[in-house]
Amino acid sequence: MPKQKLSPLPAAAFQIMMSLADQDLHGYEIMRRVEEQTDGRTRLGPGTLYSSIQTLLEAGFIAEVSNDNASDERRRYYRLTASGRKASREEAERLAGVVRLARSKKLLKGEYV
């Protein structure tokens, strides 16, 4: 089995980028936001979370931003970059295409994507 199959990174990375779409967040906030946006199905552990963050940083999809909160200086905040936003949009559109196809094949009900 290829190593890529073992990795949850693509899903985790996409969820992290979705969580950063409208706000800069630190690690714990990202974890909570991902949990909320997946209706509790996905809780990122520290290893998965920061592995994904590291990869996204290296890909230039997110960036670390300065933390102006003096009382909170232990934390690092992350922001979605322009290329990250573009990649997220493309991925969302691709997934929407998959859902449209599923509807056309009568695998899903409902009119809209």
Next chain:
Amino acid sequence: MFERLLAFLFCLYPLEFRRAYGREAWQLIQDRLRVERSVPMRVRLLLDLVRDLLAMSVRGWHPNPALITAGDVRDGTPRFQMIEVQPRRPEWYVAGMLSSVLMFASFTLLFQPENFPNAPAQLGEGDGSGRDSDAPFDPNSPQQQPVIVDPAAERRKIIEEVAANLRDRYVDRAIGQQLSNALLAQEKNRDFESVHTGPELAERLTNRIHEMSRALGVPAGAYVADVLYSEMILPEGPPPAMTLTPEAREQARIAAQRQNCYFQTIEMLPNDIGYLKLIGFPNFDACEDMTRKAMQTVNNASALIIDLRGNRGGYGETALQIAGYLFDRPTFLWDPRPHTIVPAETASPVASNKLADKPVYVLTSSTTGSAAEYFVYNLKMLKRATIVGERTAGNQHSGAFRRITDHIGMGIQEESPAANPFPIKGWETIGVEPDVNVSRDEALETAKKLAASRAR
């Protein structure tokens, strides 16, 4: 005990991972510990950590799978790999639960917590020498293993120091004396005996100070003191000045200009609603012109939405500058800091400004803090804006800072702030309550509807 078990599990993560993200990852676990207090939640936390640890042991730290592959590039646009999301099956829970119980029992029997003094943030950490202050967090590193002589004595010493600061430095000496006496009595009663880590002690002391000061008649929202834990070794010497050094201001100026002075969005929405999203209040010297241009862009709006969700603060002068556009005469804004450099009144009226009589909606979240709360608090007290969203963070940041140990310090209100004419005497710990209480995700749509209905 539970925290020590988590600390031990944390030590099993790969060294490279802990070097790169140890501080943050441990902070994440601490955050979950603080919020998830019930037994089921604690079990869930333990399972999550075990599962994550197992996943990392299979995958290794930072496997760096390419997010983009040649086959995924379409029209020059990067795409993700196919996402595989499988529903969790009941047998996975059973397997996870059994393995966790086995691990928990094994750890309890085989390892006593006393054998792991290198768990992060233990009391007694550091000897005051300031060494290794820049080294990455690494609980396994011999150089960073804390020197625990007597954790109970260390805890007692911190509590006594906090009590002494309250007694000698808090602006109201009578209340400071009572707070000091109460803390010492609680220490004597062994109320803090279950506390084993620096962050836990700081949080417990802060909560006690807040509870007791309210009981002693300090108004809600007024800042008294709080105890802080820092992963980094705190600097020695006198407390830092309330204002930034010229070098720090210059760095902040450059940082702000690189990020469009923190104006993430400046636009006109349908129904002539002006919309400003500010993710921080930037350096005033660097961003005065940019702020003026932003306000001019929305000058013809029939209503204004100022989005401060996630805005953790910054420079009060910029908050005051924006507030200046919302009034037609000089208006007092209360600043809790005794030696603030922010003027007490807005520079209203602003020439050619048309916003002074327009409805204003300010969006907030639980992470809206510090200078952003200064802005929100004053507009709410003056009834100049409708606050839409969540209760703000409650970080007044108005005290002087006192170092206690290498990692523990405290903020304390040593001098009286300016007289506060408003009925609520600040926002420390209580935050600013919104007028329209909705989640951060609903705040913008709610404000748009309110603004549109008022325009009609």
